Amino acid sequence: MSRATLFLLLIALAGAAYARGPTPAEQAPEAQIQAAMALPDELRQALPALELDNVSELDRVRRLFEFMVAEDGLALRYLEQPTYGIAESYARREVNCLSFTMMFIALARAAGVDAYAQMSEDTLAMRLVDDTLLRARHVKAGIDANRLQYTVDVGWRSIVAERRPRRISDAQLVALLHNNNAVENLQGGDRAGAAVEIAAALALDPDSAMIWSNAGVIELRSGRRDAAERAYLRALDLDRDNIGALGNLVALYRATGAARLADRYDDRLRDVQASDPFSQFLMAQGLMDSGAYDMAASHYRRAIRLLPNQPQFHRSLADAYEKAGKDRAARRARDHALALEQRRYSQRSIPEARPGSG
Structure with missing residues (x-):
């Protein structure tokens, strides 16, 4: 269903380049995560009416899911962009897969269910916007029950057993929120806002090749080619086959006349593209x-x-x-x-x- 996570743009930052005034990353990471995952009081107060006590864990999960999507519940609507946090998603009744997952996890934990985020490595959707290719992976919620891993996916009516997605931490989940906000700011022409958000994302998940590659897009769009190159190379240190970083680096070297480097990375890119x-x-x-x-x-x-x-x-x-x-x-x-x-x-x-x- 949704397309709201992990955009691969055509342009990350060396760490020192992020010192540009106050950013969300200046909060202690744990405080930032807690704030992002907090439920609005009104939403928390709605839980007792769902009668979640004395029912199985999977029944609690189903009731929470129906509460979120049903017309006599929250009646959430899907909106691809922008990506809102939990409080604003609740106020607007608009979610994409990332904000739905965050809200579900927060509600489930408040109801005593040990929920967590999962991310699929497969690209969920792709589109071209001007000269930028956006690729999106899928984020969803997971729980472990009866020795099985269950997925709560906003795109499907049922809760299904699934083993393919990988579990990610709250820090990684909130980093994805900042990553999406960075991409959306960049699309809107707000490069400074994009830099602030991508800095917050990297502060929470410095080992994400995807976020480093996206940060490089922001640097290149701001005219900082050396910083963009460092960011793409950092992304490839973390994930040798990261298709976004490879494509961005090839484009950068072609534009700067570094033909030998462009050819070297283009060979790697073609190998990855063959199975993509x-x-x-x-x-x-x-x-x-x-x-x-x-x-x-x-x-x-x-x-x-x-x-x-x-x-x-x-x-x-x-x-x-x-x-x-x-x-x-x-x-x-x-x-x-x-x-x-x-x-x-x-x-x-x-x-x-x-x-x-x-």
Whole structure:
């Protein structure tokens, strides 16, 4: 469902470059985390009416989930951006996957459930905004019960057993909130605000390659190429195959005429892209623009092999087949895309927030 976490931009910072006046990171990390995860008093006071005592842990989880999404409860609505903290999400009744996860965890803990955040390593969504590629991973809540790990996912009606996501700490979760705020500030042209937020994110999670790469975007957009390069290299020290940092570094070296360095990192990038479905999709899009429809279809098919249930991949494959005159294959691909979209829509549990809706 949601697309609200971990944006990979096309441009992180060396640590010393963040000393730019008061920032959220100047709070003690533990105090900052506690403040971010705190429930508004009014929301906490709503818990007794849910009658969560003397029921199983999974029943408490289900009741909390329904309370959050039901029309006679909080009636939360999905809004991709901006990313709000718990208090403002509650006041507005608007959440994305990150803010929903934070609110659920805080409510669950107040109800005696040991909930925590999980993050999927797979890209959940991707889009181009001007000259920036945004890629988003998925954050959701987890609990351990009956020797199983359960996921509470705002995108689905049910609570499902799942082992794939990795558990992240509260510090990492709150760092993602600051990361999202940094990305959103940068998109809005507020580079200073973006720098403050990314500094807070790195103070909480200094080992995140993704955040270092995003911080490099902010530095490059501010004209500090050396700082951007250091940030991308730091990201690659943490994660050698970080596709965002690799792509950003190649673009930086190409722009500065460092052809040998650009080629070296481009070789690494191509190796990573070969197993990355969204990279294959982008390659296919470029081939479509140049009229190479059969080659584009080949990359779309590879993207589908790597990530079979992404409707956009099948829809784009249908377009490639149609352009190549393969009408029967185009119909099959389009029908498959439609089936996947209908399945996702039927399982969506939080409606989209639209202008004028609450």
